[in-house]
Amino acid sequence: MNRVARWIARLYPPVWRERYGDEFAALLEESGVTWRTAIDVAESALMMRVRSSSFWIIAPCLSALGAVGGIMVASELENRPLPVEIKSLDRANWPPVHDSFARCAAVVGADNCGFKSSMPARTFSSFMAIENGKIVVNYLRGDVEAERQARALASQHWRIDQTTRMFGQAKEPHRLAYAICGLASGLLVCLAIVVIGHRRKMA
Amino acid sequence: MTDPTLLVLSSLADGDKHGYAMMEDIERFAGVRLGPGTLYGAITRLEERGWIRGLHAAKSDRRRPYALTATGRAHLEAEVAALAQITRVATRRLKPV
Numbered sequence: 001m002n003r004v005a006r007w008i009a010r011l012y013p014p015v016w017r018e019r020y021g022d023e024f025a026a027l028l029e030e031s032g033v034t035w036r037t038a039i040d041v042a043e044s045a046l047m048m049r050v051r052s053s054s055f056w057i058i059a060p061c062l063s064a065l066g067a068v069g070g071i072m073v074a075s076e077l078e079n080r081p082l083p084v085e086i087k088s089l090d091r092a093n094w095p096p097v098h099d100s101f102a103r104c105a106a107v108v109g110a111d112n113c114g115f116k117s118s119m120p121a122r123t124f125s126s127f128m129a130i131e132n133g134k135i136v137v138n139y140l141r142g143d144v145e146a147e148r149q150a151r152a153l154a155s156q157h158w159r160i161d162q163t164t165r166m167f168g169q170a171k172e173p174h175r176l177a178y179a180i181c182g183l184a185s186g187l188l189v190c191l192a193i194v195v196i197g198h199r200r201k202m203a
Numbered sequence: 204m205t206d207p208t209l210l211v212l213s214s215l216a217d218g219d220k221h222g223y224a225m226m227e228d229i230e231r232f233a234g235v236r237l238g239p240g241t242l243y244g245a246i247t248r249l250e251e252r253g254w255i256r257g258l259h260a261a262k263s264d265r266r267r268p269y270a271l272t273a274t275g276r277a278h279l280e281a282e283v284a285a286l287a288q289i290t291r292v293a294t295r296r297l298k299p300v
Contacts, residue, residue, distance in 0.1 A: 044240025
């Protein structure tokens with residue numbers, strides 16, 4: 001724990017360390033270091049940095065840190081499920097086997113379950129395809145069992161298999177939103193630190 | 204009253220102390236355990252304002268003692284007077300009518 005505190009104490013600006021470093025280290029050794037102490041030291045070091053640095057140096061750093069955090073969170077997210085639509089087709093419009101196979105997602109899996117089980121996307125009376133960014137479950141009109149299956153399939157969340165990338169990437173605008181949120185929160189944290197630092201300075 | 208700067212000034216009012224002694228003293232009279240970061244944040248600000256000054260530490264001791272300056276003492280007296288006034292009013296108003 002002492003090593004943690006010594007490491008955190010390095011967060012203080014060099015000028016401050018030069019003036020107070022020795023006595024501060026002596027105090028840490030004498031008072032002992034707990035997680036609470038470590039957090040207190042980290043907070044104080046951050047305040048000292050803010051006091052000794054310009055807002056325009058800290059703001060971009062924290063914002064970039066926030067953006068990186070946002071991107072990291074976003075990259076861990078499951079893909080957004082694609083909208084699903086059910087379509088019934090007449091036998092006359094039913095595509096030939098090779099055509100429907102070419103258009104259907106050969107390997108699609110239920111979202112939120114990973115790709116634990118893949119299933120054939122085509123049976124004799126139903127097939128799944130991606131049309132205009134939407135999953136379309138087609139079934140043969142009049143076939144009650146096929147319609148039931150199609151509705152069961154449509155009630156699940158679907159996404160494009162990222163490993164086969166058969167139909168290209170799904171649009172994922174939410175990732176950008178997370179990055180922007182991270183950027184904004186970094187900026188907000190920076191502003192909060194500046195305001196708190198200023199109020200403390202005034203105290 | 205947990206303003207660290209006021210606690211540090213109050214601690215130094217009865218004599219010079221180094222960081223750890225201040226920490227212990229403040230805990231004794233105010234019941235607040237200041238973290239090392241908070242304590243040294245207050246010390247830094249007070250020294251910048253000229254309300255306390257660092258003394259020379261003994262050669263074998265890394266701990267630097269601090270002393271209250273005349274300006275610091277005047278500030279503390281003003282603060283204490285203001286607090287006493289607030290306390291008087293609050294106490295009077297809290298009394299059942």
